[in-house]
Amino acid sequence: MIGHGQELARALAAWRSVASPSALDLRPLELDPAAGQAALDGFHGLDGEGASAFVALDARFLNGMRLDLMASLRLRGITMPALVEPGALVAAGVRMDDNCWIGAGAIIQHGSRIGFNTVIGAGAIVGSGVTIGHSAWIDEGVVIGRGARIGAQVTLGLGVIVGHGRQIGKLCIVDKAGRIEQDVAARTFIHATHAQPIVIVGA
Structure with missing residues (x-):
């Protein structure tokens, strides 16, 4: 550990x-x-x-x-099994890669794929057919609608709701509570302290 x-x-x-x-x-x-x-x-x-x-x-x-x-x-050749906490509901057919962490009470619906090293917080809901890239952080209680695509190394903070079929590009941080009903470009930073999204250029 x-x-x-x-x-x-x-x-x-x-x-x-x-x-x-x-x-x-x-x-x-x-x-x-x-x-x-x-x-x-x-x-x-x-x-x-x-x-x-x-x-x-x-x-x-x-x-x-x-x-x-x-x-x-x-x-080093070390295996890294996923951790599914008691009370989490993971549908049959969900694919979870190495070092995933599914928190207590989280719900992962049918056909979703969770990339390696991703954390799904307690009570989060991941709809059917969702793809989440590697090393993402999905905070407690986040809701991701069916068919959404979440890129690698994305952070979704408390109170975020991603609409059905939306795409969040890699390396985004969405830390402003509310619904996301439009696609979010890669390397976009959305925070409650900023009136408009910030896009990191050239990173």
Whole structure:
């Protein structure tokens, strides 16, 4: 278990709730977010046979640190299973890739695909046929309408509702509560403190 602060504690509690103590030997590694991948250098036992890992970090740095750590662990040959908390409802046929985290009470409907390293917060609703790219952060209670497409490394904050069939481009941050009924271009920043969306050019 690799992470920082509250997210690491929450992930530890979640893993303990889905497996018996005899089935898992949980070893938490508290990271300094400023250290990045270097924090793994002194950690022994990650490449042990049968070992697996889970990265639990929040949406800071456009979800990039979680992605970098996951890549480093994959290079070591470490498996990274998805975590589905008790009370989440995941329909048959939903595809979840490595290191996904589905929070308690979340609903993922039929035909949806959740990319690797994506976090779906507690109580979020993901409609049927939705595609969510890798390393996204979907906050608690977010609603994503059926057929929507959410790009890689997108952050959707509290109170966001994405309409049916809408597209949110990669690296967007939508942190303003309300309905999104138009497509959002990649690298767009929508925040309650700004009257208009900001588009990052040349990034």
